[in-house]
Amino acid sequence: MSVTHNTTPRDQQGSGPIFDEEEERYARAQRIEAIARWVVPIVVLALSIWLWDRVVVWNEIPHYVLPGPGLVLSTLYEDRVTLFASLLVTLQITFMALAVAIIGGVGLAVLFTQSKFAEMSFSPFAVILQVTPIVSIAPLIFIYVENRLVGLLLCAWIVAFFPILANTTLGLKSADHNLRDLMNIYKASRWQRLRFLQLPSALPYFLGGLRIAGGLALIGAVVAEYVAGTGGIGSGLAFRILEAGYRLNIPRMFAALLLIALTGIVIFATTSLISHFALRKWHESAIKRE
Amino acid sequence: MTVHDRAVLPLGARRPVLRINEVDKTFNGGVVALRRLSLTVNEGDFISLLGPSGCGKSTALRLIAGLMRPTVGRIVWEGGQGSDDLGVVFQEPTLMPWNTVAKNVWLPFRLRGQSFASVKDRIMEALALVGLEKFADSYPRELSGGMKMRVSIARALVTNPRLILMDEPFAALDEITRQKLNDDLLSLKARTGATVIFVTHSVFESVFLSDRILVMAARPGRIIKEIEVDAGYPRGIDWRTSPEYAAVARATSETLTSTLAPDEVH
Structure with a gap:
């Protein structure tokens, strides 16, 4: 029986820094995985689109039932002026709602942790607003709110602010108890405690809330536009989808849908990136283990 | 002093x-x-x-x-x-993970409104006392358990309590x-x-x-x-x-x- 190759001195082996077959196999698997992480989703997505195209062509499906991907793209290009103007409107509502949700959510969360009575008084409202589906509140909002933009904004805000409020409140409360004691020992003021301990402790929680709220603000904006309907001066993407639906302009519906989906992806990627850069120095979630 | x-x-x-x-x-x-x-x-x-x-x-x-x-x-x-x-050292190092070692030691001064620059010498002196002056700009997560404890001790004695x-x-x-x-x-x-x-x-x-x-x-x-x-x-x-x-x-x-x-x- 031969001795295992593991005990062979290094200089008698082949060149290279890797001297263990298992290690080499592991390293190769790692490299393959790193490439596959990008290649696999792209290939699968491309195949799905190709299949979609083939199904339309092979079955000779008319474009007013299901347009092929090529037609959707060319419609996107031909209607670009209308669609991008609408995209800007939707984006405007989304980001304004998100901004107000951040201010309102963080503000309320700070208020909740500073005053028990404020929390007892207002948290039921927050929960009620959160658990009631926005589609059922929105019609009322458009009855009472004169300005259409404000109405849309309000709807998107209601959906987006709760995750920020809930997460930030949790974060503000989860500051390390020894550090809180330390703040007491050094006789920190309420403001100092908030500024130096509670807000930094809450940052990872807030950013988690922001990632959820970003997507929800877009959903809220789109849903509100649907409810607001085609009457009035609406011109967001959801309005374009409704309008195209009435005209049986299916390719344009798909083009608008594509824009909404892309917007959602961009929002998610942006908030994830913000989160990563804000936390990469110190938080567990953003630290790569070696 | x-x-x-x-x-x-x-x-x-x-x-x-x-x-x-x-x-x-x-x-x-x-x-x-x-x-x-x-x-x-x-x-x-x-x-x-x-x-x-x-x-x-x-x-x-x-x-x-x-x-x-x-x-x-x-x-x-x-x-x-x-x-x-008063300076206190707890059982856990009790450091702020979002601050560097030096900024952690700064805390007692910071809470009294003293800028980092004005007490930097004292902070570095306290870190030198616990042998961590080279790690002033590191984050707590980069340190071992014993080193974190040293930072905690440096913070406790930095005000000369x-x-x-x-x-x-x-x-x-x-x-x-x-x-x-x-x-x-x-x-x-x-x-x-x-x-x-x-x-x-x-x-x-x-x-x-x-x-x-x-x-x-x-x-x-x-x-x-x-x-x-x-x-x-x-x-x-x-x-x-x-x-x-x-x-x-x-x-x-x-x-x-x-x-x-x-x-x-x-």
Whole structure:
């Protein structure tokens, strides 16, 4: 029986820094995985689109039932002026709602942790607003709110602010108890405690809330536009989808849908990136283990 | 004022820092955590509170830190308590993970509104005392458990406090790191003349470090014996392996054992 190759001195082996077959196999698997992480989703997505195209062509499906991907793209290009103007409107509502949700959510969360009575008084409202589906509140909002933009904004805000409020409140409360004691020992003021301990402790929680709220603000904006309907001066993407639906302009519906989906992806990627850069120095979630 | 300008005075010439007079602490529900705790802490003292879990040693520390009020009795700082009279080291390093080492040590100054630049020298001096001046810009997560504890100690002594409270600071560390930190703590004390109250449940740690050991018993929490350790400072491996050390450790250990089974002693 031969001795295992593991005990062979290094200089008698082949060149290279890797001297263990298992290690080499592991390293190769790692490299393959790193490439596959990008290649696999792209290939699968491309195949799905190709299949979609083939199904339309092979079955000779008319474009007013299901347009092929090529037609959707060319419609996107031909209607670009209308669609991008609408995209800007939707984006405007989304980001304004998100901004107000951040201010309102963080503000309320700070208020909740500073005053028990404020929390007892207002948290039921927050929960009620959160658990009631926005589609059922929105019609009322458009009855009472004169300005259409404000109405849309309000709807998107209601959906987006709760995750920020809930997460930030949790974060503000989860500051390390020894550090809180330390703040007491050094006789920190309420403001100092908030500024130096509670807000930094809450940052990872807030950013988690922001990632959820970003997507929800877009959903809220789109849903509100649907409810607001085609009457009035609406011109967001959801309005374009409704309008195209009435005209049986299916390719344009798909083009608008594509824009909404892309917007959602961009929002998610942006908030994830913000989160990563804000936390990469110190938080567990953003630290790569070696 | 710098961190190490306080002379180590001989016993007897020391001025008191803090007096604890007949302090009781009863928690809601009538649990007596501490009964008749009396203690005078003198400048330069290294006092250990030694006892089993539930003997009220941590409660005593929290009372001194002002984190709770005594039910009965008084804790009086000689000459009143100033804002930088107290430094505390907890069982965990208790650092802010989002701040660098230097910024963590800055905290006591920061809370008094002093800018980083104005106290940078003192921060670096405190970090040098614990041997971490090279890690000033590191984040806590990049440090080992022992190094984090050192940062915590640097933060406690950066204001040159009259009293440093340590609540089982090395209990979570491995034995080798713990011995090293014990040695370092003593050399720190020698250089700064700091006054320390040190809570521990390790007989050997208390005998190695302190000049006074207060042995505590539980139910109700109280001091049952004060043991003076006559050996002077500095102390090192010679002290740790000397017959005197063994004798004190034995006496302390026996006192401690007697507290665990009070029924058998009666």
